[in-house]
Every structure is written in C-alpha cells, then in structure tokens.
Amino acid sequence: MRFVAAIAVVAALGAAGAGCASRSEAASGTIEIEIHHSRFVPARISLGGHQSMRFVVHNTDPIDHEFIVGDQATQDRHEHGTEDHHDGSVPGEISVPAGTTVTTTYHLDGPGQLLYGCHLPGHWAYGMRGVIRVSS
Numbered sequence: 001m002r003f004v005a006a007i008a009v010v011a012a013l014g015a016a017g018a019g020c021a022s023r024s025e026a027a028s029g030t031i032e033i034e035i036h037h038s039r040f041v042p043a044r045i046s047l048g049g050h051q052s053m054r055f056v057v058h059n060t061d062p063i064d065h066e067f068i069v070g071d072q073a074t075q076d077r078h079e080h081g082t083e084d085h086h087d088g089s090v091p092g093e094i095s096v097p098a099g100t101t102v103t104t105t106y107h108l109d110g111p112g113q114l115l116y117g118c119h120l121p122g123h124w125a126y127g128m129r130g131v132i133r134v135s136s
Ligand SMILES: [Cu+2]
Pocket: 038, 064, 065, 066, 118, 119, 120, 123, 128
C-alpha cells in the first residue's frame, strides 16, 4: 500500500511538471517534426540552448511510433528497455499513435548534442532517429 502511494505521488508530480511545461507560454519556441515512412523530418535540428522547446510531432504513418529526446544514454536505455508506452508524464518522452499529433516540452541545456528517436522494435536500427545540435 505504501509502495502504491509513492508511485501515485511520483506520477502526480510528473504530470504536473509536464502539464506546466507543455503550456505554450512555458516554452520559448516550438519545433514541428513530421514522421513519414518511419523517418523523422527533419532529421537534423539546430537550436539555442538554455530554453524549453515544444516539440510538436505529427505521425503521418499508419503505424504507431514514439518520440524520445535525450542524450545517448537515454537512447540506449530506451533501446534496451521494455517501456512500450509513454503517456507524456516524462518531458521529451511520448508515444505518437498512428495518424496523430502529440506534443512534449523538453528543456535544452547546452551546448552539446542531443538525439531523438523511436525505439519500437527495429525502428532505431532502421534509421528512425535524429540529431539536435544545441548551441550555447
Ligand atoms: Cu517508430
């Protein structure tokens, strides 16, 4: 019971954070990304650092995808992990069902490089990934 309560609190905090960050006034910019034939378009983005960016991801495919933004370690974790659904409670991690548009807000530090990708089985290996260059 105590364990369940702890999970509920974490979930509530996560939802509050994502909800807050996903309001348009909280993000300093918006970037639109299209998923087409299991590829991200664009696959290379350059953004200024130290800002919250709203990613609007349109899945034009008839199959589900996901959009995970983060460093290499984050990508590795998802590639080898078992999470098959991302409800948006973690900034930068969303499932994007077939034919839908889903939004997430992610804070960019910088400078450096981030990656985004889909880790449904075989998608990353197929090339469903992109690079964000974050300037200072
Ligand atoms: Cu995919």
